[in-house]
Amino acid sequence: MDALFSWFSSEEEERNFLDFMAHFMLFMAACTFLSLLFQNVPYGRYASSKYGFPVDVRLAWFVQELPSLLVPLCLVFWASSSKMSHLPNQLLVAMFLCHYFQRALIYPLLIRGGKATPFASFALAFVFCVYNGFLQVRYLSHHADYPADWVTRPLFVVGSALWLTGWLMNLHSDHILRNLRKPGETGYKIPRGGMFEYVSGANFLGEITEWAGFALAGQSVHSLAFALFTAVVLCSRAAAHHRWYLTKFEDYPKSRKALIPFVF
Numbered sequence: 655m656d657a658l659f660s661w662f663s664s665e666e667e668e669r670n671f672l673d674f675m676a677h678f679m680l681f682m683a684a685c686t687f688l689s690l691l692f693q694n695v696p697y698g699r700y701a702s703s704k705y706g707f708p709v710d711v712r713l714a715w716f717v718q719e720l721p722s723l724l725v726p727l728c729l730v731f732w733a734s735s736s737k738m739s740h741l742p743n744q745l746l747v748a749m750f751l752c753h754y755f756q757r758a759l760i761y762p763l764l765i766r767g768g769k770a771t772p773f774a775s776f777a778l779a780f781v782f783c784v785y786n787g788f789l790q791v792r793y794l795s796h797h798a799d800y801p802a803d804w805v806t807r808p809l810f811v812v813g814s815a816l817w818l819t820g821w822l823m824n825l826h827s828d829h830i831l832r833n834l835r836k837p838g839e840t841g842y843k844i845p846r847g848g849m850f851e852y853v854s855g856a857n858f859l860g861e862i863t864e865w866a867g868f869a870l871a872g873q874s875v876h877s878l879a880f881a882l883f884t885a886v887v888l889c890s891r892a893a894a895h896h897r898w899y900l901t902k903f904e905d906y907p908k909s910r911k912a913l914i915p916f917v918f
């Protein structure tokens with residue numbers, strides 16, 4: 655696999671390329687932010703045939719998220735990953751793999767009655783997962799230089815705690831959502847319990863917190879770009895779901911916010 659990287663004339667050139675990828679992701683986050691002012695992310699309850707033929711929802715989540723697991727595993731085990739003997743790098747890669755092991759291999763099996771994903775949404779998610787899996791893990795496994803005491807520094811400790819809190823919130827909230835439906839049901843109900851008592855987008859708040867924590871712990875433009883891109887997509891989705899619930903259910907809890915408890 656190292657042959658793939660041989661077209662870079664030096665380590666520095668490859669590092670510059672990864673920095674460019676991160677800045678391009680920041681640019682794309684800004685473009686996505688603008689486009690999501692005018693439309694919803696088109697899958698789930700907003701799926702539409704104008705975005706391509708429907709892909710079975712379980713297959714879509716499995717295939718589109720798998721690169722975020724496989725690309726990092728290839729980079730760690732089949733390429734020279736000179737930084738993987740360092741604890742901070744190991745822990746940050748472990749956070750990324752942990753999330754995507756669940757998302758690619760377990761989450762699709764648990765979905766109940768989800769809407770088919772339009773092909774364009776599926777294809778964009780697949781490309782994002784290849785791009786981001788490569789960006790995050792090539793940087794961490796081959797370039798990121800952390801001091802030996804990094805894992806005891808406040809930013810890493812707080813960031814890791816946020817990552818874990820966000821991940822658990824995301825898992826718990828997705829669990830609540832899927833249990834709203836009995837086997838065979840496809841309709842929508844008001845989510846209750848956990849962080850849904852405070853916000854309509856509890857699963858999204860968890861995921862945003864998770865990657866913000868990862869960015870805080872890793873302190874790189876690469877992880878920052880990922881956290882911001884995630885926040886842009888999921889803020890829009892949380893706000894859209896909140897508006898949708900308010901129009902769909904007359905008895906929707908009035909004190910519940912869209913994404914940030916008591917605030918927004």
Ligand SMILES: NC(=O)c1ccc[n+]([C@@H]2O[C@H](COP(=O)([O-])OP(=O)(O)OC[C@H]3O[C@@H](n4cnc5c(N)ncnc54)[C@H](OP(=O)(O)O)[C@@H]3O)[C@@H](O)[C@H]2O)c1
Nearest residue numbers: 698699767768769831834841842843845857858861884887
């Ligand atoms: N990192 C990122 O950039 C990113 C981007 C997107 C998603 N994600 C993560 O992927 C996961 C799924 O995202 P999503 O956008 O599909 O979440 P979602 O819109 O909340 O839907 C999640 C699942 O729950 C069902 N569901 C949602 N609300 C329901 C309700 N009120 N009653 C009954 N069933 C309900 C949905 O069914 P339907 O399909 O029928 O609506 C779907 O199967 C989340 O954990 C999210 O954080 C991450």
